[in-house]
Amino acid sequence: PRNIKKDKIFRICYSGMLTLRKGFQYLLKALEELNLPNLELLICGNSGDPVCQDILKYYKKRIKVEQWKGRDHVEAYWRSDILIHPALEDGWGLVVSEAMACGLPVVVTEHTGAKDMVEEGINGFIIPPADVEAIKKKIILLYNNRDLRSKMSQAAVKKRDILDQVITAKAFFDECVRLIG
Numbered sequence: 001p002r003n004i005k006k007d008k009i010f011r012i013c014y015s016g017m018l019t020l021r022k023g024f025q026y027l028l029k030a031l032e033e034l035n036l037p038n039l040e041l042l043i044c045g046n047s048g049d050p051v052c053q054d055i056l057k058y059y060k061k062r063i064k065v066e067q068w069k070g071r072d073h074v075e076a077y078w079r080s081d082i083l084i085h086p087a088l089e090d091g092w093g094l095v096v097s098e099a100m101a102c103g104l105p106v107v108v109t110e111h112t113g114a115k116d117m118v119e120e121g122i123n124g125f126i127i128p129p130a131d132v133e134a135i136k137k138k139i140i141l142l143y144n145n146r147d148l149r150s151k152m153s154q155a156a157v158k159k160r161d162i163l164d165q166v167i168t169a170k171a172f173f174d175e176c177v178r179l180i181g
Helices: 024-034 048-059 074-078 095-100 114-118 130-144 144-163 165-180
Strands: 010-013 038-043 064-068 082-085 104-107 123-126
Touching: 010 024, 010 074, 010 095, 024 048, 024 114, 024 130, 038 095, 048 064, 074 095, 082 095, 082 130, 082 165, 095 114, 095 144, 104 114, 104 130, 130 144
Parallel strands: 010 038, 010 082, 038 064, 082 104, 104 123
Antiparallel strands: none
16 A cells, blocks of 8 residues: 555545446436535546446536546555445455555445455445445545544555465365364
């Protein structure tokens, strides 16, 4: 983790394809309804779907949106305060693990496997899918509480160790030995 933020903008990162199943439309709606000062959405991803492109075009007229042009998303995570992964369904959501490894608190839905990385209120939050009010509530909480964001950031970084292949392989081996007994 390395924070390269040099501005006062509260930046929310959305990383992933812009598809309806990823739920980005609920995040956009929440941000429009909140209309908070110094708030920006940083999107790392795009879509070939004309419907999703139209949705994004509509909201770009109403909220501040930056689309990340870089290939490496790590710098985008470093520029952000939180990651929101509002998926309606997602097998894992690798972006959640990546963001946490970079020190971002995360907000994810119950319908992503990556929720297993999240310790509620410790390194992030788990919310119901398609719930604009829940998204808004977590944004407001984190927007208004720098100390909470800092604590959650530190906890998120600690969680990255479970992604280490050596640790994961050893844990798997130890569990096999235990089960075979």
